[in-house]
Amino acid sequence: MKTTNKELSPVQQLLEKKYNSGFLNRSEKVIPVVLFIMAAVSVLTTLGIVLTLIFETITFFGDVSIVEFFTAKEWYPFSGTDPVYGIWPLVLGTLKITLIASLFAIPIGLAVALYLSEYASARTRKIMKPILEVLAGVPTIVYGFFALTFVTPLLRQLFPSLELFNAISPGLVVGIMIIPTIVSLSEDALSSVPESVRQGALALGSTKWETASKVIFPAALSGILASIVLGVSRAIGETMIVSIAAGSTPSAALDLTSSLQTMTSYIVQVTTGDAGFGTTIYYSIYSVGFTLFVFTLLMNILAQFISKRFREEY
Amino acid sequence: MENTARVKSEEMVGRIDGRLMKNKVVKGIFLTATIFTSIILVVLLYRIISQGAPYLSWDFFQNFASRRPEQAGIKAAVIGTLWMMSVVIPTAAILGVGTAIYLEEYAKKSALTRWIQMNISNLAGVPSVVFGLLGLTIFVRVFGFGNSVLAAGFTMALLVLPVVIVAAQEAIRAVPNELKEASYGLGATKWQTIYRVVLPYAIPGIATGSILAFSRAIGETAPLIVVGIPTFVAFLPSGYLDSFTALPMQIYNWTSRPQLEFHNLAAAGIIILLGVLILMNSVAVWIRNRYQAR
Numbered sequence: 266m267k268t269t270n271k272e273l274s275p276v277q278q279l280l281e282k283k284y285n286s287g288f289l290n291r292s293e294k295v296i297p298v299v300l301f302i303m304a305a306v307s308v309l310t311t312l313g314i315v316l317t318l319i320f321e322t323i324t325f326f327g328d329v330s331i332v333e334f335f336t337a338k339e340w341y342p343f344s345g346t347d348p349v350y351g352i353w354p355l356v357l358g359t360l361k362i363t364l365i366a367s368l369f370a371i372p373i374g375l376a377v378a379l380y381l382s383e384y385a386s387a388r389t390r391k392i393m394k395p396i397l398e399v400l401a402g403v404p405t406i407v408y409g410f411f412a413l414t415f416v417t418p419l420l421r422q423l424f425p426s427l428e429l430f431n432a433i434s435p436g437l438v439v440g441i442m443i444i445p446t447i448v449s450l451s452e453d454a455l456s457s458v459p460e461s462v463r464q465g466a467l468a469l470g471s472t473k474w475e476t477a478s479k480v481i482f483p484a485a486l487s488g489i490l491a492s493i494v495l496g497v498s499r500a501i502g503e504t505m506i507v508s509i510a511a512g513s514t515p516s517a518a519l520d521l522t523s524s525l526q527t528m529t530s531y532i533v534q535v536t537t538g539d540a541g542f543g544t545t546i547y548y549s550i551y552s553v554g555f556t557l558f559v560f561t562l563l564m565n566i567l568a569q570f571i572s573k574r575f576r577e578e579y
Numbered sequence: 580m581e582n583t584a585r586v587k588s589e590e591m592v593g594r595i596d597g598r599l600m601k602n603k604v605v606k607g608i609f610l611t612a613t614i615f616t617s618i619i620l621v622v623l624l625y626r627i628i629s630q631g632a633p634y635l636s637w638d639f640f641q642n643f644a645s646r647r648p649e650q651a652g653i654k655a656a657v658i659g660t661l662w663m664m665s666v667v668i669p670t671a672a673i674l675g676v677g678t679a680i681y682l683e684e685y686a687k688k689s690a691l692t693r694w695i696q697m698n699i700s701n702l703a704g705v706p707s708v709v710f711g712l713l714g715l716t717i718f719v720r721v722f723g724f725g726n727s728v729l730a731a732g733f734t735m736a737l738l739v740l741p742v743v744i745v746a747a748q749e750a751i752r753a754v755p756n757e758l759k760e761a762s763y764g765l766g767a768t769k770w771q772t773i774y775r776v777v778l779p780y781a782i783p784g785i786a787t788g789s790i791l792a793f794s795r796a797i798g799e800t801a802p803l804i805v806v807g808i809p810t811f812v813a814f815l816p817s818g819y820l821d822s823f824t825a826l827p828m829q830i831y832n833w834t835s836r837p838q839l840e841f842h843n844l845a846a847a848g849i850i851i852l853l854g855v856l857i858l859m860n861s862v863a864v865w866i867r868n869r870y871q872a873r
Binding site for chain 1: 598599601602605606608609610612613615616617619620622623626627630673674677678680681682685686695698699700701702704705706707708709710711712713715716717720737740741744768769770791794795797798799800801804805806807827830831834835842845846849852853856860
């Protein structure tokens with residue numbers, strides 16, 4: 266402080282002295298720095314993830330040709346003599362699961378969201394919200410157990426040609442897992458359309474369905490699309506359900522009834538076993554993880570872009 | 580003339596009936612979807628409880644893992660999860676609340692701040708298995724923690740950190756400005772205001788959001804598998820650098836065995852896991868309801 270002491274009263278002088286030398290002043294300066302370091306941890310986490318994946322993937326490409334990685338139609342790392350690392354079967358496995366999950370979860374999720382926001386009484390909403398919260402909170406290991414011990418046997422009674430490990434059962438259960446995501450975010454979007462818009466449409470003589478489909482749904486479209494993209498992104502990254510119920514056979518066939526492997530379940534398969542540190546198989550999980558990370562990152566960026574770009578302002 | 584008018588109005592009534600009918604049908608479809616979703620939850624819970632409940636006994640809590648299903652227990656997994664959470668909770672809570680205070684109270688509205696914020700929301704969308712790869716490289720190998728409580732705990736803490744941060748930010752943002760201004764008016768410094776006024780007001784909100792985040796850490800399996808946490812453990816950890824197993828790992832192990840008895844054990848393990856989660860969620864809801872009223 267540059268002010269001369271003459272201008273200050275004795276009490277002020279005392280305070281000044283306390284502030285300039287004391288603990289208070291020091292903590293006022295130190296605390297923001299400490300808090301900034303804490304905030305930096307989350308940035309470092311992202312950086313750590315990206316750098317880890319990049320460096321270990323580069324090591325992997327020292328052993329395996331990058332052309333083979335993208336063009337070979339086979340993923341066969343455990344062959345002692347002639348391993349092949351073509352990512353396509355794992356990507357295809359992930360796409361199969363994601364497609365089944367989306368086809369199941371998007372219609373149901375949107376139907377529930379529309380019902381809750383446009384038709385349901387306050388009482389029904391009050392009952393359904395906790396049910397959806399519980400579904401969202403169920404750990405994926407539990408869904409995996411459910412897929413293997415309930416959904417798969419049920420489906421095999423209906424379709425005897427279905428194998429024990431297949432794409433359909435885990436696909437449907439991943440769908441169940443992402444329904445709460447789609448419902449809760451879509452319902453938020455639908456409910457945030459102003460009541461006056463809704464009442465305007467009803468006053469013109471529209472039925473509730475006409476109001477919902479022609480007025481409310483288009484107005485909430487950005488939020489709804491974002492919810493779908495986020496749901497799909499979760500399906501891509503889902504690990505335990507597919508590890509338990511989809512099998513561990515990387516397959517380039519389009520068949521949905523037999524065992525397959527996704528990017529996530531390959532990582533689990535390798536880390537459950539004893540692939541020694543430093544082997545090509547060990548580094549391959551990072552190349553697969555990197556591919557997976559790029560997929561989900563693109564989906565998340567797409568979701569953010571949609572909700573910003575197409576937002577309707579009221 | 581009169582006739583055509585009558586025909587027209589009949590046509591219109593017919594059309595209105597059609598439109599109302601359509602509305603009813605659509606409503607019926609939506610209601611069916613809603614009921615279907617609830618039934619899934621009921622079936623899931625019923626299956627697990629009917630399968631696992633007979634296996635819940637005092638011995639089940641007392642015994643370690645075993646190759647014989649009738650002797651297998653969940654002791655190591657329950658204790659292991661407690662050990663892991665004793666790392667996750669303080670780490671994620673301190674880092675999460677600290678970051679939230681920084682972003683809400685200290686950070687200027689700069690490009691850097693926006694970037695940190697965007698980074699946090701992107702981090703929340705990274706699959707948990709990728710966090711496992713981070714933990715495997717950084718905590719297990721680079722820091723040399725091995726497949727220990729500490730490595731798993733830190734990995735999980737980073738996984739739930741974004742959720743804790745966002746919850747704490749919302750709670751801090753909800754503190755009325757008048758309270759802060761009154762505190763400054765009394766001569767309090769910025770940190771005194773945050774510590775004595777903002778935090779006490781925001782704590783219930785922070786607690787509610789954090790408990791939900793921690794319950795996610797209890798149920799996550801994939802990162803534990805990737806950092807190499809073993810499934811077959813017949814001892815308890817005695818320090819943070821010891822190996823251990825956790826509830827979801829034990830359930831995974833039992834689920835992947837072909838014998839039905841082990842599936843029943845898995846169901847019993849799931850009952851315990853879900854019981855813990857429901858308990859934590861109830862506490863979170865209780866805190867929310869209790870403090871929302873003021």
